[in-house]
Amino acid sequence: MKNVYKFFQFPNGSVIPLIPKCGLTSTNSAIFKQLIKGGNFNHKLLRPVYKHDNKPALAPIRDAVERFKSAVYQVNKGDQSITVDEILDGLEAGTYRNQHFQSQTDILKGCEGCESVKLYRFPEDFQQMLIDGGLEPLSEHRNKSTDKPELTEEQETRVRALYADDIALRATLDT
Amino acid sequence: MPILRAGPWGNLNSPHEDEADPEESPYSPVNCGRNNWPNQTWGAVATAEDIDIEPFPYSSVVGFNETVTGRTDLGGISFVFCYQATAAFNIEFNWSFSLDAAGLPDLGWDYITIEGNNDSYFETPNNSGTKTIQLPASTFGEFSCFVAIGSPDIEDIEASLS
Numbered sequence: 001m002k003n004v005y006k007f008f009q010f011p012n013g014s015v016i017p018l019i020p021k022c023g024l025t026s027t028n029s030a031i032f033k034q035l036i037k038g039g040n041f042n043h044k045l046l047r048p049v050y051k052h053d054n055k056p057a058l059a060p061i062r063d064a065v066e067r068f069k070s071a072v073y074q075v076n077k078g079d080q081s082i083t084v085d086e087i088l089d090g091l092e093a094g095t096y097r098n099q100h101f102q103s104q105t106d107i108l109k110g111c112e113g114c115e116s117v118k119l120y121r122f123p124e125d126f127q128q129m130l131i132d133g134g135l136e137p138l139s140e141h142r143n144k145s146t147d148k149p150e151l152t153e154e155q156e157t158r159v160r161a162l163y164a165d166d167i168a169l170r171a172t173l174d175t
Numbered sequence: 176m177p178i179l180r181a182g183p184w185g186n187l188n189s190p191h192e193d194e195a196d197p198e199e200s201p202y203s204p205v206n207c208g209r210n211n212w213p214n215q216t217w218g219a220v221a222t223a224e225d226i227d228i229e230p231f232p233y234s235s236v237v238g239f240n241e242t243v244t245g246r247t248d249l250g251g252i253s254f255v256f257c258y259q260a261t262a263a264f265n266i267e268f269n270w271s272f273s274l275d276a277a278g279l280p281d282l283g284w285d286y287i288t289i290e291g292n293n294d295s296y297f298e299t300p301n302n303s304g305t306k307t308i309q310l311p312a313s314t315f316g317e318f319s320c321f322v323a324i325g326s327p328d329i330e331d332i333e334a335s336l337s
Contacts, residue, residue, distance in 0.1 A: 041287060
């Protein structure tokens with residue numbers, strides 16, 4: 001199966017897979033500032049690419065419930081409107097497909113073949129991830145979701161069931 | 176503030192270049208903000224990046240509201256232009272695609288001016304939308320934006336500036 005996932009290229013030769021709702025805007029901003037500082041800016045160097053070239057991967061992993069809430073906010077920006085329950089019903093039935101709700105563990109499968117994969121807690125260890133990628137830490141987190149929905153207890157239970165693998169993965173980083 | 180005209184094409188490293196073939200040139204049109212020069216129509220170089228299925232000509236010069244279309248599984252559309260402006264102005268970046276499967280789209284823009292102003296943005300966008308980007312006054316600036324998809328299936332994608 002072809003790899004449909006993309007990777008940011010860090011200046012020290014590592015890559016970061018594009019995982020929605022895990023600091024992509026901030027990552028882009030850090031790379032942009034580094035490219036300008038280097039004095040030889042090219043728009044294309046800023047863009048993610050479809051291959052990792054077996055380079056070491058750095059990956060931010062976010063709490064699945066917080067990430068889900070951020071994704072709900074994202075898909076309701078603009079003139080679109082879909083409720084939490086509609087999303088959950090669609091995800092459970094396999095009828096709602098939206099890239100912002102893909103599991104982090106699924107996206108990480110795109111790192112297969114990388115020399116190594118190092119995971120970081122997002123947002124707690126995000127700055128360290130940038131530093132490990134050869135970038136300078138950012139003074140601010142950009143594009144922060146400002147109006148995320150509150151979930152009912154039942155909704156949160158459903159989210160935890162849908163993203164059980166992500167929750168298990170994140171738990172390995174929290175211990 | 177008077178601005179000595181650059182162009183007609185150029186980039187940040189070389190603001191005074193002749194009009195060139197967009198397929199081969201590293202330069203793009205130098206515009207007067209959102210307006211036409213008396214002897215040059217507003218334009219941006221649009222490029223079908225990585226699109227090898229039903230592309231429009233790989234790179235071409237387009238104006239406002241000129242929609243660029245493509246069909247691709249791994250690829251996208253980018254725009255780049257240079258500008259000179261005595262006041263800040265807005266550009267709208269419009270996009271649409273039909274991604275309905277596993278896979279990821281991405282979208283971004285950036286600008287740099289010769290005075291040192293710069294900014295960039297990136298997100299995984301919804302299937303359609305518009306971003307309004309304010310470009311600062313500058314004696315010479317360069318702007319680029321792109322939208323792309325990665326999909327198991329062939330999808331339609333289109334984009335325009337307005």
